[in-house]
Amino acid sequence: MTTADEIVLHVKDLYVSFYTYEGVVKALDGVIMFLRRGDTMGLVGETGCGKSVTAKAILGLVEAPGRIEGGKVIFFDKDAETQEITELDLAQLTSEEMLEIRGNKISIVFQDPATYPNPVFRIGDQIAEVIELHQDLSLDVLYMKIAKLELALSETNSDVNRAEIESKIAYYRQQMEDPPEPDKKSIKEAAKLKAIEMLRMVRMPAPEQVANQYPHELSGGMRQRALIAMSLACNPSILICDEATTALDVTVQAQVLKLLNQLKTEIGTSIIVITHDMGVVAETCEWVNVMYAGTSVESCATERLFTKPLHPYTAGLLKAVPKLHEDRERLPQIRGSVPNLISPPTGCRFHPRCDYATEICIETKPILEELEPRHWAACHHPLWTSGGKKNE
Amino acid sequence: MSETLIRTENLKKHFPLTGGVFRKVIGKVHAVDGVNLEIKKGETLGVVGESGCGKTTLGRTILRLLDPTSGKIFFEDEDITEIKGRALRKVRMNMQIVFQDPMASLDPRVTIKNSVGEPLVVNGVARGRKMRDMVLELLEKVGLTEDHLNRFPHEFSGGQRQRICIARALALNPKFVVMDEPTSSTDVSVQAQTLNLMKDLQDEFDLTYMFISHNLSVVKHMSDRLTVMYLGKIAETTPYDIFRKPLHPYSFALVSAVPIPDPQFAGRAHILSGEVPSPISPPPGCRFYPRCMFAQDVCKVEDPPLRDLGGGHLVACHFAGELDFGKSAQMEYADSVEEAVS
Numbered sequence: 203m204t205t206a207d208e209i210v211l212h213v214k215d216l217y218v219s220f221y222t223y224e225g226v227v228k229a230l231d232g233v234i235m236f237l238r239r240g241d242t243m244g245l246v247g248e249t250g251c252g253k254s255v256t257a258k259a260i261l262g263l264v265e266a267p268g269r270i271e272g273g274k275v276i277f278f279d280k281d282a283e284t285q286e287i288t289e290l291d292l293a294q295l296t297s298e299e300m301l302e303i304r305g306n307k308i309s310i311v312f313q314d315p316a317t318y319p320n321p322v323f324r325i326g327d328q329i330a331e332v333i334e335l336h337q338d339l340s341l342d343v344l345y346m347k348i349a350k351l352e353l354a355l356s357e358t359n360s361d362v363n364r365a366e367i368e369s370k371i372a373y374y375r376q377q378m379e380d381p382p383e384p385d386k387k388s389i390k391e392a393a394k395l396k397a398i399e400m401l402r403m404v405r406m407p408a409p410e411q412v413a414n415q416y417p418h419e420l421s422g423g424m425r426q427r428a429l430i431a432m433s434l435a436c437n438p439s440i441l442i443c444d445e446a447t448t449a450l451d452v453t454v455q456a457q458v459l460k461l462l463n464q465l466k467t468e469i470g471t472s473i474i475v476i477t478h479d480m481g482v483v484a485e486t487c488e489w490v491n492v493m494y495a496g497t498s499v500e501s502c503a504t505e506r507l508f509t510k511p512l513h514p515y516t517a518g519l520l521k522a523v524p525k526l527h528e529d530r531e532r533l534p535q536i537r538g539s540v541p542n543l544i545s546p547p548t549g550c551r552f553h554p555r556c557d558y559a560t561e562i563c564i565e566t567k568p569i570l571e572e573l574e575p576r577h578w579a580a581c582h583h584p585l586w587t588s589g590g591k592k593n594e
Numbered sequence: 595m596s597e598t599l600i601r602t603e604n605l606k607k608h609f610p611l612t613g614g615v616f617r618k619v620i621g622k623v624h625a626v627d628g629v630n631l632e633i634k635k636g637e638t639l640g641v642v643g644e645s646g647c648g649k650t651t652l653g654r655t656i657l658r659l660l661d662p663t664s665g666k667i668f669f670e671d672e673d674i675t676e677i678k679g680r681a682l683r684k685v686r687m688n689m690q691i692v693f694q695d696p697m698a699s700l701d702p703r704v705t706i707k708n709s710v711g712e713p714l715v716v717n718g719v720a721r722g723r724k725m726r727d728m729v730l731e732l733l734e735k736v737g738l739t740e741d742h743l744n745r746f747p748h749e750f751s752g753g754q755r756q757r758i759c760i761a762r763a764l765a766l767n768p769k770f771v772v773m774d775e776p777t778s779s780t781d782v783s784v785q786a787q788t789l790n791l792m793k794d795l796q797d798e799f800d801l802t803y804m805f806i807s808h809n810l811s812v813v814k815h816m817s818d819r820l821t822v823m824y825l826g827k828i829a830e831t832t833p834y835d836i837f838r839k840p841l842h843p844y845s846f847a848l849v850s851a852v853p854i855p856d857p858q859f860a861g862r863a864h865i866l867s868g869e870v871p872s873p874i875s876p877p878p879g880c881r882f883y884p885r886c887m888f889a890q891d892v893c894k895v896e897d898p899p900l901r902d903l904g905g906g907h908l909v910a911c912h913f914a915g916e917l918d919f920g921k922s923a924q925m926e927y928a929d930s931v932e933e934a935v936s
């Protein structure tokens with residue numbers, strides 16, 4: 203999993219701190235992550251483990267008092283036409299350069315649909331604006347013109363008109379090889395049509411009608427669908443969904459997760475699903491990265507994680523969730539609580555809560571290693587190995 | 595043990611809906627709309643449903659923190675619907691509530707000792723040294739220590755704050771506690787600790803719980819019996835495992851919406867379409883019919899009563915027991931897990 207042509211994003215030893223009154227919050231402590239082109243990858247962990255900060259670092263949105271202290275965010279930008287790949291370190295770009303990337307190559311959907319970009323504009327207009335800004339619509343304009351003419355053709359019964367329309371259609375068809383720059387009005391019109399198409403793509407009921415509505419007129423689930431449509435309108439290489447279904451009701455969450463699954467087979471976008479919910483990961487992701495207290499602790503195929511987690515934290519987390527099909531009197535619990543990141547534990551940040559911890563865990567930070575084929579974990583005593591023995 | 599502690603009869607709580615410049619009443623929210631339920635001594639009744647279905651309103655109305663619009667509430671066979679003053683205060687000592695957001699229920703300027711001790715002082719149970727000792731005993735029961743007595747809420751983690759709220763709810767030695775989404779804003783590792791603690795306390799103090807959550811797996815784990823609510827009404831109350839034997843189409847949909855922790859089963863769930871309609875003008879007839887795949891003409895006009903289908907399994911559906919939902923993906927998953935084990 204290391205050739206540039208497979209990977210679209212490589213987060214490499216990322217360190218981020220926040221300089222607050224109480225002290226320096228060491229929020230990310232060497233985060234490592236790969237995203238393969240076309241994959242859906244889960245970024246999972248409990249509140250405060252650094253999921254959103256990681257997303258912000260990728261998007262160049264870490265703001266004061268936060269600071270990227272080290273590491274790289276390498277984006278392998280593939281040219282749609284030439285298929286040529288450019289390697290960019292997003293952590294090194296200026297804020298102007300990042301504007302080019304954000305909402306163009308990489309876009310994000312947040313948890314709270316109430317934080318809509320523009321509450322006072324109609325849904326369709328907002329999406330159309332993104333499309334106008336980011337897409338070359340010259341071909342779409344031609345299609346639109348031809349479609350209109352074909353409609354007129356089917357409605358006319360005069361032979362003179364017919365000949366005239368047919369010659370116009372032929373003229374536009376010819377232009378399709380090398381479409382001319384369309385006029386502003388046609389672009390606007392094509393963008394509107396395309397916005398409705400985007401709404402249809404996210405399975406919005408009555409897309410023509412919704413396009414003319416304002417965000418507050420939609421239910422939570424519909425708003426999230428519209429946001430996803432808007433985020434995809436720029437044809438991004440990477441879509442980040444940060445707890446995008448967390449605020450939704452369970453039956454609506456199920457609908458949106460299904461939509462994400464349908465979309466990933468239809469469009470080539472690589473997706474990062476950020477969630478605290480292992481169930482959401484299982485439903486949508488091929489690959490999963492587990493974070494704990496600002497560190498990457500495990501990375502593997504989703505199936506592996508559920509059947510054979512190597513890291514004691516992951517294993518503990520999976521066991522602690524009540525499951526619908528099980529009858530248990532008590533839940534196996536992880537003791538203690540997440541550490542304060544101003545003075546995080548030494549060595550392995552999980553050691554104060556870990557049943558397997560020994561001296562080395564207190565002293566040395568374990569590195570994320572490929573312990574089994576295609577299965578990475580950062581632990582001195584991984585499970586299923588001779589080193590993984592519980593301390594009594 | 596099967597003595598009844600709490601009972602409601604056709605309990606309703608409507609909120610006036612105001613609008614316009616003069617804030618005139620333009621309608622009403624049918625938050626709780628005719629609920630009949632019974633909670634037995636020592637049991638946990640789970641209440642599950644999507645947001646806005648009336649869970650919180652039901653809990654607060656039973657505790658008389660909200661005045662019911664109509665219907666009756668009984669506590670130990672005493673009608674408490676109308677009681678006031680001293681009588682109400684006395685009953686309230688026996689009934690407590692723990693909320694989802696512990697930070698909002700703790701005064702940030704008050705020490706933990708005084709927060710937890712407040713109900714003891716207000717009700718004249720204890721003060722001074724005696725109050726302190728009682729508070730310490732309570733804190734120790736929820737896993738906190740003497741060191742914590744003089745600290746302030748912001749010095750604690752979310753999980754610890756929830757423990758403090760639980761300690762305070764138990765200060766007056768109540769018989770009944772409503773747990774309103776107590777772990778919905780806590781993380782999984784802390785949730786497991788809190789749920790285990792609540793079970794331990796229930797055994798130790800002979801508590802009866804009404805456990806409210808939108809998370810079906812959590813409610814099921816905590817409950818002896820389970821009530822499913824939809825738009826202010828009970829859809830189903832079951833003493834059985836809802837996962838194996840849902841009888842209301844909405845319950846089946848809730849089961850189906852639970853993500854399966856195995857990617858092999860991803861995308862196999864039966865997914866309910868649409869969203870919960872507004873409780874302002876709920877549909878006539880069965881409230882679920884606009885989203886129900888089994889709906890017939892009768893469902894549009896006739897509100898199905900809650901019927902006992904045997905063994906106290908109550909269902910409000912015209913066709914309860916006659917419907918074939920097929921096997922949920924969740925069941926298939928469970929079977930595959932069992933197979934793998936044996």
Ligand SMILES: Nc1ncnc2c1ncn2[C@@H]1O[C@H](COP(=O)(O)OP(=O)(O)O)[C@@H](O)[C@H]1O
Pocket residue numbers: 220222227229247248249250251252253254255256266267268543
């Ligand atoms: N603006 C900020 N100021 C100070 N600390 C911050 C800020 N943003 C994030 N943090 C800290 O960074 C850590 C990671 O936060 P975050 O990435 O938001 O977690 P989550 O995994 O829940 O998304 C937390 O400990 C949080 O307190």
Ligand SMILES: Nc1ncnc2c1ncn2[C@@H]1O[C@H](COP(=O)(O)OP(=O)(O)O)[C@@H](O)[C@H]1O
Pocket residue numbers: 609610623624625643644645646647648649650651652873
């Ligand atoms: N004080 C209030 N005034 C007006 N409407 C309310 C009030 N409290 C709750 N509601 C409404 O009553 C319905 C049920 O709310 P609630 O009991 O909080 O549901 P749940 O706890 O199941 O999410 C919702 O539609 C809600 O908006």
Ligand code: SF4
Pocket residue numbers: 513514515550551552553554556557558559560563568580581582583584
């Ligand atoms: S065994 Fe050691 S290194 Fe592994 S998780 Fe536990 S404390 Fe960390």
Ligand SMILES: [Mg+2]
Pocket residue numbers: 253254255445
């Ligand atoms: Mg976050």
Ligand SMILES: [Mg+2]
Pocket residue numbers: 649650651775
């Ligand atoms: Mg509620």
